[in-house]
Amino acid sequence: MLGHVVIDGVDVPEEGGEGVDHIGELLSRVSQGDEAAFARLYDLLSPRVFGLILRVLVDRSQSEEVLQEVFLELWQSAAKFAPNKGQGRSWVLTIAHRRAVDRVRSAQASADRDVRVGFRDMEVAHDGVAEQVELRIEGQRVAQALETLPDAQREAITLAYYGGYSQSEIAALVGAPLGTIKTRMRDGLTRLRGELGVTT
Template identity: 85%
Template sequence: MVIDGVEVPEDGAPPVDHVGELIQRVAQGDQGAFARLYDMLSPRAFGLILRVLVDRSQSEEVLQEVFLEVWQSAERFAPNRGQGRSWVLTIAHRRAVDRVRSAQSSADRDVRIGFRDLDVAHDGVAEQVELRIEGEKVTTALATLPEAQREALTLAYYGGYSQSEIAALVGAPLGTIKTRMRDGLSRLRTEMGVTS
């Protein structure tokens, strides 16, 4: 069975990371490998970016930036540190979040200038500030999790993978993935001060 470029053998042997192999070939300047990598992962990466940005045209721009970064930094991929698919999707998620932060920063600057010029209060500012603070809390809380828990939660919530797909992709038993996600969510609640 092959899921997003990771071949999971039926006999219990370790998964084969075809995406990682393509990335290593891209690092050597192999344009054909890059084309195959793009064909294999661009739909998943685009879906992830679109979920973060919502705007289709911005998502298309960010997708281009992601694969440009993959082309330029493929030699930094370390197969011993994770799956190739995870590496590409992490770049996609980071780029999408950077775009949101940039847009938020620009909007905040426009709001500040508008308030200074108009000297009027605006109810939406409090809401924007609360959303921004909440987003920063989630990002900070995620960063405190162990890598295995963070990876499982990121693949589930940002990548849209099921628990069984995550298990196959990272080469861990399904029960282990369920435990990682349960423990990770519990730690996130604690970090964010959620009591219910």
């Protein structure tokens, strides 16, 4: 059974709910300066958001910094959420993913210098350093490729691979049939493979 929380006299379910975007409702209240709604939003989504960021950045301390940046942006920009363009949860996860990728890009020049020094001074660690840089570059390519997908396909893939949701959970979140979600993910992944030049 779904839990509920009362925010300023309004009963807001914690998770799920058919056809109702509860995260979107919280974002609407946050846009009006509702601190209790913001605290609830943080409690509900910070574990998912942190996990997403950590997958991109790997570094835990940087991930914690970006987590705070994401929720600061949500507090300041909640009014930009457009309910007619998707679910609140996927909007938040998209912001988090973009923030994480931005952090990777902004640190890339410094990382490149560190890698060059690492190649000279720590030959034993060479393979590990090269692999980490390769993973970060690949993460950027995937993020850029995701931006080329139609909104519905990008939303489904973002929720699955960055949010950790099953196809059934995604269907419930976005209010679409399970078969539709499977089709969106299949078609979206096919397009992603094309964008990334993957032929297998």
